[in-house]
Amino acid sequence: MPRGSNAKRERQYEHIKDSAKDRGESEERAEEIAARTVNKERARSGESRTASRTSTKDMSSSRRGGLRSHSGSGGPTRDQLYNEARQRGVKGRSNMTKAQLAKALGR
Structure with missing residues (x-):
């Protein structure tokens, strides 16, 4: 779980991790996906100290919901x-x- 998170982000992390594992991802990959998603959401809502431009300007991870998967x-x-x-x-x-x-x- 990313440092400096609150209870909501911990629940979000666990939910995303469980979903990734249900889709067949490995434990390590599921944790990576969950951490990246939670960190991006924290950046978008101003909860992190630093944030990249894509984290704040891009469509939210939850809204995107796989829209870019297999785009080619x-x-x-x-x-x-x-x-x-x-x-x-x-x-x-x-x-x-x-x-x-x-x-x-x-x-």
Whole structure:
């Protein structure tokens, strides 16, 4: 638990740590996630001595709720689309690009 915290932040830390462990994170990684989140919230609310610009200006961790997770994800891969097309019996699928497969599958 980060130093200088109050009871609310300790509860928040434990809750975040437990949630991370429930998602399959290791004990060490869960503690890191919880500490970083609590420290950022403390910085945003003025409870810490120092705070980075991103800690105070950025969207809050609780509000963000994973919005940035997998931001570069382009959906299913071409191979996944191809396999689905094969299961559906789409003609000419072997020569199609990812975009063409997606269109043929109605995505």
